[in-house]
Amino acid sequence: ETGVTQTPRHLVMGMTNKKSLKCEQHLGHNAMYWYKQSAKKPLELMFVYNFKEQTENNSVPSRFSPECPNSSHLFLHLHTLQPEDSALYLCASSQRGRSYEQYFGPGTRLTVT
Amino acid sequence: DAKTTQPNSMESNEEEPVHLPCNHSTISGTDYIHWYRQLPSQGPEYVIHGLTSNVNNRMASLAIAEDRKSSTLILHRATLRDAAVYYCILGLRGGNEKLTFGTGTRLTIIP
Numbered sequence: 001e002t003g004v005t006q007t008p009r010h011l012v013m014g015m016t017n018k019k020s021l022k023c024e025q026h027l028g029h030n031a032m033y034w035y036k037q038s039a040k041k042p043l044e045l046m047f048v049y050n051f052k053e054q055t056e057n058n059s060v061p062s063r064f065s066p067e068c069p070n071s072s073h074l075f076l077h078l079h080t081l082q083p084e085d086s087a088l089y090l091c092a093s094s095q096r097g098r099s100y101e102q103y104f105g106p107g108t109r110l111t112v113t
Numbered sequence: 114d115a116k117t118t119q120p121n122s123m124e125s126n127e128e129e130p131v132h133l134p135c136n137h138s139t140i141s142g143t144d145y146i147h148w149y150r151q152l153p154s155q156g157p158e159y160v161i162h163g164l165t166s167n168v169n170n171r172m173a174s175l176a177i178a179e180d181r182k183s184s185t186l187i188l189h190r191a192t193l194r195d196a197a198v199y200y201c202i203l204g205l206r207g208g209n210e211k212l213t214f215g216t217g218t219r220l221t222i223i224p
């Protein structure tokens with residue numbers, strides 16, 4: 001595997017479910033990011049991790065819980081989501097100090113029913 | 114934060130050059146100009162960045178106006194694979210700042 005991978009690619013979940021999105025980067029980077037892309041809206045940064053430490057939480061509701069166990073893996077744990085949380089969730093990575101050059105995964109298309 | 118203005122959409126014929134404009138009249142002296150693109154059903158990908166001088170790489174060229182209030186991303190010979198949304202983004206002086214995406218320009222390539 002090369003680049004940034006995300007699993008699953010598609011996810012349908014009910015409002016009472018708990019699920020997790022996974023991101024893995026094979027680029028040797030040490031910064032990782034979660035973005036949300038809703039229909040007809042710009043990408044919104046959700047979380048930033050540098051060297052496994054969360055350095056940015058962009059006022060994201062607590063029903064989204066990130067986890068970064070090491071520099072290569074990033075998770076987004078989801079629970080009691082709302083239909084308006086349906087979106088494309090994108091993971092990205094970069095070298096710390098070069099956040100202008102981020103490498104994105106293909107995203108997870110999430111539908112909350 | 115300095116803002117960018119891009120046309121919502123553009124069309125171009127296949128195998129012809131494409132010039133994608135971006136206005137950034139409130140750019141500060143140390144803001145870099147970055148371009149990303151997002152192909153259908155994919156995450157964004159980094160294209161190019163510059164500060165003052167024009168820049169070239171294997172994907173595109175970036176022409177920056179002398180007063181830096183505007184820039185143009187140039188695809189020298191568009192292919193169908195270049196159909197995407199192109200984002201012009203400012204900032205990231207320190208290298209650890211966040212990317213702020215706008216709505217970009219949706220480029221359609223006509224065969």
